[in-house]
Amino acid sequence: MPDQPLSAPSAVPESPIDADHAAFIATAGVSISVGSSGADLLPSITRGIGCRIAPDRSRISVFVVADQSRELLDDVRATRRLAVVFSEPHSHRTLQIKGRDAVVESLEPGDRERVERYRTAFTAELGAIGFGTLFTHALIDSGGGDVVALAFTPCAAFDQTPGPRAGQPLANAK
Amino acid sequence: MTQRLDAIRECLEGAVPGIMATCAADGTPNVAYLSQTEYVDGRHIALSYQFFNTTRRNILENPEARLIVTHPHTGERFRLRLRYLRTETAGPLFERMKAKLAGIASHTGMSGVFRLLGSDIYRVSEIERIPGAALAPPPPRASLLAALRAVSARIACCRELDLLFAETLAGLEAQFDIRHAMVLLLDGSGTRLYTIASRGYEASGVGSEIPLGQGVIGVAAREGTPIRIGYATLEYAYGRAIRAATEASGLADALETEIPLPGLADSASQLAVPIRAAGRLLGVLYVESPHNLRFGYDDEDALVALAGQLGAVTLALQQASEWQEEVLVPEPPPQSSAGRPVVVRHYAGDDSVFLDDDYLIKGVAGSIFWALVRDHVDTGRSTFSNRELRLDARIRLPDLSDNLEARLILLRRRLNEREACVRLEKAGRGRLLLTASRPLTLVEAGHGGARPDDACC
Numbered sequence: 014m015p016d017q018p019l020s021a022p023s024a025v026p027e028s029p030i031d032a033d034h035a036a037f038i039a040t041a042g043v044s045i046s047v048g049s050s051g052a053d054l055l056p057s058i059t060r061g062i063g064c065r066i067a068p069d070r071s072r073i074s075v076f077v078v079a080d081q082s083r084e085l086l087d088d089v090r091a092t093r094r095l096a097v098v099f100s101e102p103h104s105h106r107t108l109q110i111k112g113r114d115a116v117v118e119s120l121e122p123g124d125r126e127r128v129e130r131y132r133t134a135f136t137a138e139l140g141a142i143g144f145g146t147l148f149t150h151a152l153i154d155s156g157g158g159d160v161v162a163l164a165f166t167p168c169a170a171f172d173q174t175p176g177p178r179a180g181q182p183l184a185n186a187k
Numbered sequence: 188m189t190q191r192l193d194a195i196r197e198c199l200e201g202a203v204p205g206i207m208a209t210c211a212a213d214g215t216p217n218v219a220y221l222s223q224t225e226y227v228d229g230r231h232i233a234l235s236y237q238f239f240n241t242t243r244r245n246i247l248e249n250p251e252a253r254l255i256v257t258h259p260h261t262g263e264r265f266r267l268r269l270r271y272l273r274t275e276t277a278g279p280l281f282e283r284m285k286a287k288l289a290g291i292a293s294h295t296g297m298s299g300v301f302r303l304l305g306s307d308i309y310r311v312s313e314i315e316r317i318p319g320a321a322l323a324p325p326p327p328r329a330s331l332l333a334a335l336r337a338v339s340a341r342i343a344c345c346r347e348l349d350l351l352f353a354e355t356l357a358g359l360e361a362q363f364d365i366r367h368a369m370v371l372l373l374d375g376s377g378t379r380l381y382t383i384a385s386r387g388y389e390a391s392g393v394g395s396e397i398p399l400g401q402g403v404i405g406v407a408a409r410e411g412t413p414i415r416i417g418y419a420t421l422e423y424a425y426g427r428a429i430r431a432a433t434e435a436s437g438l439a440d441a442l443e444t445e446i447p448l449p450g451l452a453d454s455a456s457q458l459a460v461p462i463r464a465a466g467r468l469l470g471v472l473y474v475e476s477p478h479n480l481r482f483g484y485d486d487e488d489a490l491v492a493l494a495g496q497l498g499a500v501t502l503a504l505q506q507a508s509e510w511q512e513e514v515l516v517p518e519p520p521p522q523s524s525a526g527r528p529v530v531v532r533h534y535a536g537d538d539s540v541f542l543d544d545d546y547l548i549k550g551v552a553g554s555i556f557w558a559l560v561r562d563h564v565d566t567g568r569s570t571f572s573n574r575e576l577r578l579d580a581r582i583r584l585p586d587l588s589d590n591l592e593a594r595l596i597l598l599r600r601r602l603n604e605r606e607a608c609v610r611l612e613k614a615g616r617g618r619l620l621l622t623a624s625r626p627l628t629l630v631e632a633g634h635g636g637a638r639p640d641d642a643c644c
Binding site: 044046047048049050052054055056057058059060078080081092094095096097098100107109111147148149150151152154155156158173175176178179 | 207
């Protein structure tokens with residue numbers, strides 16, 4: 014499997030995300046996993062519970078539960094580094110998008126509804142492969158705690174669907 | 188460590204894939220889904236290394252990693268702090284993961300994509316329960332410890348080897364609700380296992396053989412480690428493994444498949460546990476189920492403990508049978524045998540024996556049978572002692588580990604299952620009685636004799 018570049022290309026004029034990818038990450042019942050790292054090179058990880066993408070696809074915001082993501086939020090504030098994987102369980106279709114300018118933001122109007130729509134879509138997706146509604150709700154439960162957005166400019170994106178193309182930059186993988 | 192790794196082993200079964208974050212030397216984070224996570228011990232886990240990808244490159248540069256695993260029933264999530272230690276590319280852990288991965292690949296449509304290159308071993312230094320809701324766990328199945336205790340009590344009462352195997356398999360069904368199981372013993376040559384007892388199959392398959400290293404049973408024996416898979420996979424299907432081995436070696440080994448191995452056609456979960464005693468492998472205890480993910484870590488632990496006791500008792504009974512005083516019984520009056528004579532044909536090359544055109548047995552059990560019927564026909568004797576058989580130069584017991592008692596069980600069962608005109612019964616301690624309901628005509632076919640056609644089909 015080809016490696017992805019060690020350092021992502023510097024600011025790209027156009028988003029590496031096309032409309033199809035945007036629909037996939039913002040509306041499909043995908044599993045969302047978010048990683049960062051601290052200045053000490055310790056990685057951190059949490060689960061995402063929804064996503065918003067700007068109409069021009071220049072900016073992506075991933076929603077996470079603050080209580081469940083303390084280390085990661087500290088890392089993002091310190092290093093602004095972010096990696097987000099979107100994976101569709103039934104097809105294994107998987108994308109990884111990276112950013113170097115991530116910031117922690119409050120939710121915008123409409124984001125609560127996005128989280129709710131994500132919950133419905135993810136529950137349906139996992140339901141189709143045999144997981145019950147209550148199980149999925151536990152998996153992405155926010156415990157009523159604060160939800161924040163991690164907003165970043167996608168600077169690199171990779172196809173990570175298992176198989177011969179895994180790891181290729183998205184533009185080349187198409 | 189606030190949470191013990193043992194207590195969350197179920198999270199490593201992979202019902203919900205683990206997610207792992209690593210970071211490159213320049214700090215760039217990377218997230219990956221894991222198709223396989225394996226419990227190693229209370230402080231270590233192993234992850235499958237399948238491709239040289241970013242995760243792989245990162246951990247070689249910077250061994251720190253974070254992993255989230257999910258409980259398959261409660262939905263609870265745990266975050267683990269990991270540090271990469273080393274990669275194993277052979278041995279028990281690698282083989283265990285390779286077999287399991289083949290099942291996972293088959294289940295997820297990834298056969299041919301997932302391939303284990305190595306088992307990456309990580310030390311777990313922290314386990315944190317991620318705050319959030321949890322479902323109530325399902326009510327436990329019957330207590331595995333209570334089941335183990337009950338079966339242990341049953342097998343501790345056994346004084347005969349054949350009863351020991353029958354009681355073990357009956358106990359597995361009654362106490363563990365495991366309905367398909369078999370016991371295989373290692374051949375004295377150390378290259379193959381033969382089925383000595385089974386339960387839950389249409390045909391017992393007693394006498395069927397499997398080479399070391401083939402299928403979950405053969406790999407468990409070769410590596411001396413339990414092999415447990417939660418989904419059916421052709422790669423480890425022993426029927427297929429046997430066929431491939433036979434095809435590769437040509438017709439010479441066609442008798443290997445003459446007695447089919449018992450096995451579920453729709454087997455999904457399989458667990459093969461080595462039976463060891465006194466530092467050596469005696470055989471394999473094998474269980475299977477048509478349901479996915481039927482056997483978990485705790486089932487594996489229970490059966491490993493049971494196999495330990497089974498091994499110790501097997502060894503004790505074998506040794507007892509070698510030392511016990513034989514009780515002399517009078518030779519019974521000659522039995523009249525009537526009807527058309529049966530031709531008993533012996534092939535010296537592999538000690539295979541045919542009754543008319545029907546294959547009976549080969550190997551050590553074949554040579555025992557041939558010695559018995561020769562004495563019976565030549566001298567009219569019907570009773571024999573285990574001790575004389577053990578010393579009989581015509582019977583080539585490879586060494587002490589190839590147990591006479593087990594071979595006699597095998598031979599007796601084969602004769603009974605074939606409803607043969609010759610039977611072997613116990614005649615007091617350490618003695619056997621041979622009865623023949625029809626006259627026997629013995630033919631020594633030597634090394635190169637042509638075999639009956641149907642034996643090689």
